[in-house]
Amino acid sequence: AVVSTQSGHYGRDTKVEDMFSKLATEDEAERAIVIQDIQQDIKELASTELDSVKLFLSTILRLSQRSPFDDITHGMKQLLQQLEGLGLQVPRIRFRKGPSFYIPHDVVPKLNDTSSEVYHLFKNAFLNDARVSHMVQVMGFHPAYLSYWIQTHHYLLRGPGQLPKYFRAYIGILASCRHHCLYSVNLLEREFLCFGGPPTWLQGIQYAPRKIQRLSTINDILCNSPWALNNHHMQELQQGADCWSRQELSQALTIICHFHALTQFILGCGLTHEIDSSAGHTYGTSPLDAPSDEESSLSEKSGDPILFDDIYTRLMQEAGETSNSEELNHQHFADLLEQQSNRELLQMRKSNALSHYLMNPDFQYTVAKEMIHGHEFDWEEMGFPVFRGYNTELADILDEKFRVIQSLTYNTMGKRANVDTTKLRESVWYFTQQLLGVYFTDFDYGLVKSMLPDNFKDYISVTVLTPEKLQEDNFRFTGFTYSEKVHFSLIMMESRFQATFCYGLKALD
Numbered sequence: 001a002v003v004s005t006q007s008g009h010y011g012r013d014t015k016v017e018d019m020f021s022k023l024a025t026e027d028e029a030e031r032a033i034v035i036q037d038i039q040q041d042i043k044e045l046a047s048t049e050l051d052s053v054k055l056f057l058s059t060i061l062r063l064s065q066r067s068p069f070d071d072i073t074h075g076m077k078q079l080l081q082q083l084e085g086l087g088l089q090v091p092r093i094r095f096r097k098g099p100s101f102y103i104p105h106d107v108v109p110k111l112n113d114t115s116s117e118v119y120h121l122f123k124n125a126f127l128n129d130a131r132v133s134h135m136v137q138v139m140g141f142h143p144a145y146l147s148y149w150i151q152t153h154h155y156l157l158r159g160p161g162q163l164p165k166y167f168r169a170y171i172g173i174l175a176s177c178r179h180h181c182l183y184s185v186n187l188l189e190r191e192f193l194c195f196g197g198p199p200t201w202l203q204g205i206q207y208a209p210r211k212i213q214r215l216s217t218i219n220d221i222l223c224n225s226p227w228a229l230n231n232h233h234m235q236e237l238q239q240g241a242d243c244w245s246r247q248e249l250s251q252a253l254t255i256i257c258h259f260h261a262l263t264q265f266i267l268g269c270g271l272t273h274e275i276d277s278s279a280g281h282t283y284g285t286s287p288l289d290a291p292s293d294e295e296s297s298l299s300e301k302s303g304d305p306i307l308f309d310d311i312y313t314r315l316m317q318e319a320g321e322t323s324n325s326e327e328l329n330h331q332h333f334a335d336l337l338e339q340q341s342n343r344e345l346l347q348m349r350k351s352n353a354l355s356h357y358l359m360n361p362d363f364q365y366t367v368a369k370e371m372i373h374g375h376e377f378d379w380e381e382m383g384f385p386v387f388r389g390y391n392t393e394l395a396d397i398l399d400e401k402f403r404v405i406q407s408l409t410y411n412t413m414g415k416r417a418n419v420d421t422t423k424l425r426e427s428v429w430y431f432t433q434q435l436l437g438v439y440f441t442d443f444d445y446g447l448v449k450s451m452l453p454d455n456f457k458d459y460i461s462v463t464v465l466t467p468e469k470l471q472e473d474n475f476r477f478t479g480f481t482y483s484e485k486v487h488f489s490l491i492m493m494e495s496r497f498q499a500t501f502c503y504g505l506k507a508l509d
Contacts, residue, residue, distance in 0.1 A: 020059050023072055024130040026123070035075035042079060046086055053088065058276035061091050065275060066132060068111045068122045091281040094273070099134035101270035102475040103482045109140035118143040125150060133187065134271045135262070141483040145408055145490060148401035155394055156258055157191060161251050166197030170212060171252055174205065175259035177354040178223040180468045184263050185354060186277040204356035211242035215252060216359040218504070222253075223260050225366050226503040227437035234508045246508065250390035253504040261497035267467040268489045270475060308479020310453045312413055315424055317450075374433070374440035377506040379498050386505045405494045408487070414479045427451040428460060428488060432495035435464050438502075464492055 019041070022034045042060070046053045057080075064076035084090050098105025111122050111132050118140040125132045139146045157168050169192035176184035189202055201208045205216065214237055221229045237244045244252070273280035355361040377383060379402065388395040406429060413419040427448045430440060434448070452460070459474055475485060 019056070020063065021130045023063070023067075023069075024127045026127060028071065031069065031071055035071065039075065039079050039082070043082060043086075046083060046088060050088065053083070057083075057091050058278075058281050061093070061281055062131075062275040065093065066111060066137075068119065068126050068132060070112055073112070089283055091283055093275055094280055094282045099137045099272055101272055102472050103138065103269070103486075107482050108137055111137060118146065121146050121150065128154065131274075134183075134274060135266065138269055138271065138486060139490070141486045142408060142490060145401070145404050148397060148404055151397050152258065152394075152401055153262075155397065156255050159394070161391075162245070162248050163251050164195070166192050166195035167212070168251075168255055169195055170197060170201060170208065171215065171255045172259045174212075174215065174219050174357055175223070175256045176263050177357040178219060178260060179263040179267060179466075180354055181263035181266055182279065182353065183266050183271055183273055183277075184259060185357075186279070187274060205359055206356075209242065211244065213359065214242060214244070215256070218253075219256055220360055220363040222256055222500050222504060224363055226500045227372055228366075229503050229507045231507050247390060249508055250387065250505075253508065254387075254391075254394070254501065257497050257501040257504060260500060261493045264463060264467040264496060265489050265493040267470055268463045268475070268492070269486060270470075270472060307453060307456060307477045308414060311424065311451070311456065312416070312419075312479070314451050314453075315413070315419070315421065371434070371439035372437050374438045375442075377502040378440075379502055382509075383498070383502040383505050386509050387501075402494060402498055405490055408490075412481075413484070414481060423447055424451050425491060428491050429495045431457065431460060432464050432492050433499045435461055436496065436499045438499050460492060463489070464496055 019038060023031060023038075025031055025034070042053060042056060060076050060079055063072055064080055065073065067073045067076075080090050095101070098108055100108065109116060109118050109122075113119055121143055122132050122136065122140065125136050136146065136150065139149060157172070158165060161168070163171075169188045172188045173185050173192065176188060192202070193199065201212075205213055218229060218233055218237070221233070234249060237249060238246065275281055375381065379399075384395060384399050387398070406425070409421055409425065411418055411420065413421060413424075426443070430443050430445070431448045431452060433440075434445070439445075448457075456477070459477070462470060462474060477485075480488075
C-alpha cells in the first residue's frame with residue numbers, strides 16, 4: 001500500500017513506521033529482541049514476497065547509517081548484506097556528503113558519540129521519532145539551542161492543540177513549499193500519513209478541504225511580504241463557511257512562521273535529503289555525483305578569507321561614528337535578488353515538483369516600501385503577552401528559545417579565543433528583521449554598517465528573503481568555523497521567525 005505523490009517520493013504505509021518504531025527504546029536488551037525480530041521477519045518475507053520487502057529497504061538503509069545506537073546500525077547493515085546475499089538489489093546512499101552538502105560529514109556532530117554534550121539530545125530525538133533528522137544533527141553544533149528547538153518542533157506537530165495532527169503536518173507542507181523545500185515536504189508528508197491524513201490530499205491543495213485552502217493567502221504573504229498582512233486577512237478567515245477560530249488561527253500562524261524560517265535554515269545549510277526519502281537513496285552501484293570530502297575541503301579553502309578578516313577587524317575596533325541613520329538600499333537588494341534568480345540552481349530546487357501545493361506559485365518577494373517601528377509589535381512587549389493568551393506553555397518555550405539564541409556565544413571567532421561577538425550577533429539579528437520591514441528605534445543601526453561588510457549583508461539578504469536561490473558559493477566564506485556558520489544560520493532563522501510571527505499576531509489581535 002504505497003501512495004505516490006507528485007513531489008516525486010512515496011508516502012508509505014504506516015506498517016513500515018510501526019515495525020521500526022519499536023527500535024526506539026533505551027533498553028538494550030529490548031532493542032536486541034526487536035532487531036532480531038526485524039531481521040527474521042524481513043528475511044521470511046523475502047522468501048515469499050520479494051516485492052513487499054522493497055517497501056522496507058530505504059528505512060533499513062537509513063538505520064544502518066543514522067542511529068545513536070551502534071547495535072541498530074550494525075544490525076541493519078547485517079540485514080542489508082543478508083538480503084543482498086539472497087539476490088535482492090539493495091539501495092545505496094545517494095550522496096556521500098552526510099547530512100549537509102556544504103559541511104564535511106566528519107565535522108558534523110556524530111550521532112553515536114556517547115561522550116559528546118549533544119548525545120542525549122540525539123538519543124531523545126531518536127526515542128521520540130525513531131529518527132535523528134539531518135536538521136537535528138546539524139543543529140547539534142549548538143546543544144543549548146537545540147534543546148528548545150526540539151521542544152518547539154515537537155509541540156507544534158504533536159503537542160496539544162485544537163488542530164488535528166495531520167492538519168498541522170499539511171499546513172507545514174504548504175509553508176515549506178513557499179521556498180521550494182523538498183527536504184521538509186518529504187518529512188512532513190510522512191508525518192501527515194502517519195497521523196492518519198487522507199492520502200488524496202498529497203495530490204495537491206485542490207484535494208484538501210476548503211478550510212485548508214483558505215490559508216493560502218496568509219501563507220503567501222507571511223513568506224514573501226509579511227508587512228502586508230493585516231487584520232482584514234484574519235477577519236476574512238473567521239467568517240463564512242469553513243471559517244477558522246482565533247485559537248485555530250494562532251496555532252496555524254505559529255506552524256506557518258516556524259516552517260518558513262526552518263526551510264530557510266535547511267536551504268541555507270545545504271541539508272541533504274533524508275536517506276529514506278526517494279531523493280536520498282539510489283539503486284545504482286555508488287553514490288551519485290557528490291564530491292568527496294577532500295574535494296569539499298579544497299573548495300572551502302579556496303574561498304576568500306578577506307570577509308573574515310574584515311569582520312574581525314571591525315569587531316575589534318571601536319564602533320566609531322555610528323548613528324541611527326543607516327537605511328536599507330532597497331533598490332540594491334531588489335537588484336541582488338534579481339541577479340540571484342538568474343543563476344543555475346541545484347536540480348533538487350529547480351523543479352516545479354511542489355507547485356501542486358500552492359494556489360499562487362508565482363507569488364514573489366516584494367521589497368517593503370516603508371519600515372515599521374519594532375515597538376509596535378515587539379516580541380517582549382506585544383508578541384509574547386498576546387500569544388500567551390492563546391497558548392501559555394508554547395509561548396514560554398518560544399520566549400526561552402529566543403533568549404537562548406540571542407545570548408548564545410562561545411567567545412570565539414574562527415581560531416581566535418576570548419572574542420566578544422555581541423555586536424556582530426546583534427547586527428545579524430537586527431539586520432535580518434530590517435530586511436523584513438522592522439526597524440527598532442532603540443537599536444543603533446550604525447552597528448550594522450560598521451560590523452557587516454556589504455558582501456556579508458548580501459549573503460544574509462539572500463538567505464532570509466530567497467533561500468531557495470542559495471548555492472554552496474554563498475556558504476563558502478572562510479575563516480569562520482562550520483559551527484559558526486550554522487550559528488549565523490540559526491540567528492537568521494529565529495530572527496525571521498520572531499518578526500513574521502509578530503506580524504501575524506498583530507494582524508490577529
